[in-house]
Structures are given as structure tokens and as C-alpha cells.
Amino acid sequence: MNEGLVPVYFLGGLIFIGNVSSAYENIALEKHAWQLHPYTGQAWGADKAVDGRYSDRSAGGGQCAINANYKINAEWWVYLGQLLSIHHITIYYRTDNVVWDETNGYTSRFLGFSVYISNTTKKEEGRLCFKDTNYTKSTIPDMITIECLFHGRYVIYYNERLSGSTYPNGYSMFAHNELCEFQVYGCPVSGFYGKNCSLPCPQNCQERHCNIVDGTCLGCITGYKGSRCEEQCDNNKYGLGCNLTCGNCSNGEQCNHVSGSCPNGCDAGAQGDTCNEGCPFGRHGKNCVEVCNPNCKGGCNRFTGVCEYGCYPGWKGTFCEIECDGRAFGQDCGQSCGSCLNLEQCHHINGTCFFGCDRGYQGEKCIEECPDGRYGYNCLEMCNINCGDPIRCDRKTGQCQNGCQTGWKDTKCEKECDLGKFGLNCAQSCGVCYEKEQCHHINGTCLNGCDKGYQGINCTQECRLGFHGYGCNETCSTDCFNKTCDATTGECLLIQTPDPPEINIAPIIGGGVAATIVSLTVVIFVIVVRRKKESKRRNSQEKIDTQLSSEHATPNIYIYDNIDENGEYQELRKVGRRTGMCDKFEDKGGYEELGQIKLPPRYKSHVHKY
Structure with a gap:
């Protein structure tokens, strides 16, 4: 504390009253x-307050700076020439050299003043050193000393009486600056402190400015902190006043306390000298040297490289590094592959099949089923034309879906009817073709003609009476009775002989006929069984009966046995006109073919025509 000063503490600062x-x-x-x-026409300019003269503090003394009357604000400043350390300020106000008490008219003009320290002429850009809020007309002194431990280039005095504002009692109506002397005490040279301004400020003080009393720094140079700026910035801080935060240095290390640069580079997700720049799009990791997977959609996380916005079509995984598999493809691997060959994986992006399609499908993605009429791998094969519906077959196997065309068989209708069959579904039996050959598989015709004893396109008709041989092209011998012979061998069934004279030979032949009848019965039974089987196989009996009935002009042959007591002939059988003997059906009036028989010579005379 300076000697000769009486300290007074009040709201707004510390002032000293006295010399x-x-x-x-x-x-x-x-x-x-x-x-x-300024007050024009008078020698009351601003420089009067710093000329060192204040013995006459009246307007007429010419030693005071006085502004014009009737103003709502008053402002005055002095420029120190450079940034200097200030200790205190002393103000000598106008008294007009009369008693300074509440009756002095100038006390009300002094009330409410302020003092600022600034590096510019604008008080708003400086620091408030003092503002009067407590003085009254009876308490305010005419000389005031204010402690103001700041640095600055400008010291500004200010007062105001603004319109619309309310001020305490005793304040003047208008603002005035009536400064007879304005003294600013401090060190005339920057960078020193102490009573004699002989002690150098600490070297890390900002601009070597320190408290003029104790040498504490008023601010530190970049990278330092503490009252005397002896400590480097820490705790992830750097720069002026240690007010800047370090970037993302590798492993969370402290950055350089001055520049903020990271000694070992940047941690994941950051780049730049101070590691406070995020990785640009498409990069991640420490110092952003890693490149995001190009399959990431919208880039990746700059710290981890994870694809946060998903993958482009065809890829999956945290980093979109895995192609779609499991027969899936497309966005998020959410689409299923078509029927590729052997059910292989399709292209992971567009779903095309590398080696073509499996059976039943076609197209790039093998999702199109074979069109009608085609089947197999890539639908390259055509349905068999012999299918029941030539354009309808199983798209995978080619199996005909509606059976086969007439004359064909097997699942794909690839085989002709065989084994004596022809027609639709090979359900019809061939006729008696030459050498038992297979008939035409479609219409049943015999390609090389008929075997012996049969005729017609399909060789299902037996030879007419009087014909025999292949295709029934040969005629029976004229020696045959009524030119009737065996249709297969051509042998006569009965031999033509002259009619014998009418004699009664019953006693002679009675016994012989009886024996012959027994033999004939056995022969006829055998012949009937064989002919029935043959007739069923050929399905021709009805046609034969029709033919027999239509040729009614042909003579009928009867065999008689004279066994009755009256010597009359008894009718035994009616012999058919072709190759056999017939037995009459009682219910239909027809005749059953019994078989081919030959009579012994002794009975030839008993065969008559009618």
C-alpha cells in the first residue's frame, strides 16, 4: 500500500482519498x-486534463477540460502510447475554487462516472475499472484515486444522463466531464513490475505483461497456464489460455501444449496436424489411412469401418466384405436364386446363372418355366411330337402329360407299339400278319401281307370258302367237295364223289356208323375247343358269321345216320360251307363251327347236298 493514501472500499472498486x-x-x-x-470558443480542450496543471480548478483558470452544456453523455480518453501496466488513477474534478460540499453545484455533475481500460477507443471493448454507484453530493470527493491493476493503451472517462432513465437524487440533469487533471500511474516500460518497475515479468506472461504489484501474469503465452505461466497445458488442453481441446490423438495422448499437434499421429477416425478433422468420405481408421470397403452403401463409420448404412446389392457382413451365398442375391441378399444348373449359386449381385438353367427353366436368372412344348436344361428340348398333346409334356422330364398319340407308348412316347399290339395306348391286337410279324403300330395294317388263312388290311378276316394260303390268294382244289378246303393248308375237307344208287345199307353200316360217331364226337370236341380259342384271339367270329349268312345260296351239306327202325336217315350235323362242321345253336338259330373233319370213304355216299 502506498504511503500517504487512505483506502476506502466500496461497491465497484478500491479508491484512495488524499495525497x-x-x-x-x-x-x-x-x-x-x-x-x-468540446466546448467551442473556449480553451477547455481535452489536453488540459493531462498537462500537469491543476492549481486553479475553475473554468477561468484554463487548466481544466470541460465539455459543452446540455448533453446527455460525456466522454474523454487519453492514449498512453503503448500497452502499459497501470497501478492506479487519480482524478481532480472542477471545484471553481470554492468549498467542496453538497452546496457546490459541481458535485452533482461528478456523480455516477465510470473509468475503463481498453486497447481501443471503445469502452465496450475494454474493462471496467470503476463505476460510481454509492456517492452522493455530500460524500463524493473532489479528488479520487482508484486502484486499477490492468494493462491498456487507452484510459476512458465516461458519464451519462440518458433520457428515460431514472437516476438517484442529487444527480445533475445533464452529463459533464470537467476534469482539471487525470493522472494514470504505472510502469512507463512494458514487461516490468514492482514499486520501481524494476522487476521483469515472468517470461511466459502474455506480451510480458504482469501484475504491476506481484508480477503475476495478466495472461499466459500460448501453451501455458498458472499465475506466473510456468505450467504447460495438460488434460487434453492446449493453446492460448489452455482453452483449446486436443484432437483425437493416438491412444488418447496429450497433444502438444502449444500447437495442439499429436506426437504419434491420430486415433481412429481423425486426421490433420491436430487430429481434429474427421475422416473424409470413404476413409476410416487411424490417420484415416484405411479405405472403406467399396461395397459399403453411403460410406463407413470413420472410426471402425463398419458399413452403417448397409451394403450394395450382392454383399453382406459388417464390412460388406462377403458375397451373397446360400442361393441368395441382390439387396441385403434378400432375393432367391432361380433354378440354376445343379442348383448352383447364382451371381451374387444380379442373380444370373453362370452355367445356365436346371431342367424346366430358362432365362438369365432361370426363373422362367419352360414354355409349352419344351422341357429339359434351359428348355432346349422339345416335347415328343408323339405325345397325346404335342405341346404338353413335363417341363423337367419331358414325360407326356396326356398320354401318347395312336401307335406309341412309354413315358415320352418314344417307342412304337410292339408285341402284337397297335393303336391308342397300344390296346388293340394285331391280326395274323405274315410270319407273325408286327403289324403297323398306328393302324394295325400288316406291312408284308397276311399269314396263311387270313385276309384284309389288318389280316383279321379268315379266308372265304374256296380260298386258302397267304392273303387267301389261292383257291381250293376242284377235287374238294364244293371246292371247300382248309384255309391254312389247302387240304380238302371233303372229296367230291358221284352219288351212289339208293340202297338200304343200314344193317351193313349200322355198327360202323356207331363207331364212327363216337370217333367223330371226340374229334369234334377237340376241334371245337381249338376253334374257340382261335376265334377269341382274332375277334373275327362275328365277321365270319355275317359272311356265312350273306352267302345263303351256297348249298348246305348234311350227314345222315340211318339208325331208326323205319330205315329213315337221321340228320346228324349241318356242315358249314367253308372248313368245318357246325352245331346249331337253339337260342340264336346260328351254327357253331365244330372243326374240320374228313369222313371215311365208306361214308362219302351218305353226304348229300340240299
């Missing part, structure tokens, strides 16, 4: 000054 005895210099003396609203 000042100090080793600090008045650094405002004869420096450039300026005031708002």
Missing part, C-alpha cells in the same frame, strides 16, 4: 487526449 506518494510514474502526462462535445 499520493508513489514511485509509479504518471504515464498519461502530456499524452494525446480527446473529448466528446
Whole structure:
């Protein structure tokens, strides 16, 4: 504390009342000054407050700076010439050299003033050193000393009486600056402190400015902190005032306390000297040297490389590094492959099949079923034309779906009817073709003609009476009775002989006929059984009966046995006109073919025509 000063503490600062005895210099003396609203025509300019003269504090003394009357604000400043350390400020106000008490008219003009320290002429850009809020007309002194431990280039005095504002009792109606002397005490040279301004400020003080009393720094140079700026920035801070935060240095290391650069590079997701730049699009990892997987949609996480917005079609996995598999493809592997050959994996992006389609499908993706009429791998095969519906077969196997065309068989209708069959579904039996050959598989015709004893396109008709041999092209011998012979061998069934004279030979032949009848009965039974089987196989009996009935002009042959007591002939059988003997059906009036028989010579005379 300076000797000769009486300290007074109040709201707004510390002031000293009384004479000042100090080793600090008045650094405002004869420096450039300026005031708002100068009083024109009078020698009351702003420089009067720093000329060092204040013995006559009246307007007429010419030693005071006075502004014009009737103003709502008053402002005055002095420029110190450079940034200097300030200790205190002393103000000598106008008294007009009369008693300074509440009756003095100038006390009300002094009330409510402020003092600012700034590096510019604008008080708003500086620091408030003092503002009067407590003085009254009876308490405010005419000389005030204010402690103001700041640095600055400008010291600004300000007062106001703004319209619409309410001020305490005793305040003047208008604002005034009536400064007879304005003294600023401090060190005339920057970078020193102490009573004699002989102690250098700590080297890390900002601009080597320190508290003029104790040497504590008013601010530190970049990268340092503490009252005397002896500590480097830490705790992930750097820069001026340690107010900047380090970037993402590798493994969370402390950055350089001055520049903020990271000694071992950047941690994942950051780049740049200070590691405070995020990785650009498409990069990740430490110092952003890693490239995001190109299959990521919308880039990747700059720290981890994870594809946060999913993958492009055809890819999956955290980093979109895995192609779609499991017979899937497309966006999010959400589409299923078609029927590729051997059910192989399709192209992971577009779903095309590398080696073509499996059976039953076609197209790039093998999702199109074979069109009508085609089947197999890639639908390259055509349905068999012999299918029941030539354009309808199983699209995979080619199996005909509606059976086969007439004359064909097997699942694909690839085989002709065989084994004596022809027609639709090979359900019809061939006739008696030459050498028992297979008939035509479609219409049943015999390609090389008929075997012996049969005729017709399909060789199902037996030879007519009087014909025999292949295709019934040969005629029976004229020696045969009624030219009737065996249709197969051509042998006569009965031999033609002259009619014998009418004699009664019953006693002679009675016994012989009886024996012959027994033999004939056995022969006829055998012949009937064989002929029935043959007739069923050929399905021709009905046609034969029709033919027999239509040729009614042909003579009938009867065999008689004279066994009755009256010597009359008894009718035994009616012999058919072709190759056999017939037995009459009682219910239909027809005749059953019994078989081919030959009579012994002794009975030939008993065969008669009618």
C-alpha cells in the first residue's frame, strides 16, 4: 500500500482519498487526449486534463477540460502510447475554487462516472475499472484515486444522463466531464513490475505483461497456464489460455501444449496436424489411412469401418466384405436364386446363372418355366411330337402329360407299339400278319401281307370258302367237295364223289356208323375247343358269321345216320360251307363251327347236298 493514501472500499472498486506518494510514474502526462462535445470558443480542450496543471480548478483558470452544456453523455480518453501496466488513477474534478460540499453545484455533475481500460477507443471493448454507484453530493470527493491493476493503451472517462432513465437524487440533469487533471500511474516500460518497475515479468506472461504489484501474469503465452505461466497445458488442453481441446490423438495422448499437434499421429477416425478433422468420405481408421470397403452403401463409420448404412446389392457382413451365398442375391441378399444348373449359386449381385438353367427353366436368372412344348436344361428340348398333346409334356422330364398319340407308348412316347399290339395306348391286337410279324403300330395294317388263312388290311378276316394260303390268294382244289378246303393248308375237307344208287345199307353200316360217331364226337370236341380259342384271339367270329349268312345260296351239306327202325336217315350235323362242321345253336338259330373233319370213304355216299 502506498504511503500517504487512505483506502476506502466500496461497491465497484478500491479508491484512495488524499495525497499520493508513489514511485509509479504518471504515464498519461502530456499524452494525446480527446473529448466528446468540446466546448467551442473556449480553451477547455481535452489536453488540459493531462498537462500537469491543476492549481486553479475553475473554468477561468484554463487548466481544466470541460465539455459543452446540455448533453446527455460525456466522454474523454487519453492514449498512453503503448500497452502499459497501470497501478492506479487519480482524478481532480472542477471545484471553481470554492468549498467542496453538497452546496457546490459541481458535485452533482461528478456523480455516477465510470473509468475503463481498453486497447481501443471503445469502452465496450475494454474493462471496467470503476463505476460510481454509492456517492452522493455530500460524500463524493473532489479528488479520487482508484486502484486499477490492468494493462491498456487507452484510459476512458465516461458519464451519462440518458433520457428515460431514472437516476438517484442529487444527480445533475445533464452529463459533464470537467476534469482539471487525470493522472494514470504505472510502469512507463512494458514487461516490468514492482514499486520501481524494476522487476521483469515472468517470461511466459502474455506480451510480458504482469501484475504491476506481484508480477503475476495478466495472461499466459500460448501453451501455458498458472499465475506466473510456468505450467504447460495438460488434460487434453492446449493453446492460448489452455482453452483449446486436443484432437483425437493416438491412444488418447496429450497433444502438444502449444500447437495442439499429436506426437504419434491420430486415433481412429481423425486426421490433420491436430487430429481434429474427421475422416473424409470413404476413409476410416487411424490417420484415416484405411479405405472403406467399396461395397459399403453411403460410406463407413470413420472410426471402425463398419458399413452403417448397409451394403450394395450382392454383399453382406459388417464390412460388406462377403458375397451373397446360400442361393441368395441382390439387396441385403434378400432375393432367391432361380433354378440354376445343379442348383448352383447364382451371381451374387444380379442373380444370373453362370452355367445356365436346371431342367424346366430358362432365362438369365432361370426363373422362367419352360414354355409349352419344351422341357429339359434351359428348355432346349422339345416335347415328343408323339405325345397325346404335342405341346404338353413335363417341363423337367419331358414325360407326356396326356398320354401318347395312336401307335406309341412309354413315358415320352418314344417307342412304337410292339408285341402284337397297335393303336391308342397300344390296346388293340394285331391280326395274323405274315410270319407273325408286327403289324403297323398306328393302324394295325400288316406291312408284308397276311399269314396263311387270313385276309384284309389288318389280316383279321379268315379266308372265304374256296380260298386258302397267304392273303387267301389261292383257291381250293376242284377235287374238294364244293371246292371247300382248309384255309391254312389247302387240304380238302371233303372229296367230291358221284352219288351212289339208293340202297338200304343200314344193317351193313349200322355198327360202323356207331363207331364212327363216337370217333367223330371226340374229334369234334377237340376241334371245337381249338376253334374257340382261335376265334377269341382274332375277334373275327362275328365277321365270319355275317359272311356265312350273306352267302345263303351256297348249298348246305348234311350227314345222315340211318339208325331208326323205319330205315329213315337221321340228320346228324349241318356242315358249314367253308372248313368245318357246325352245331346249331337253339337260342340264336346260328351254327357253331365244330372243326374240320374228313369222313371215311365208306361214308362219302351218305353226304348229300340240299
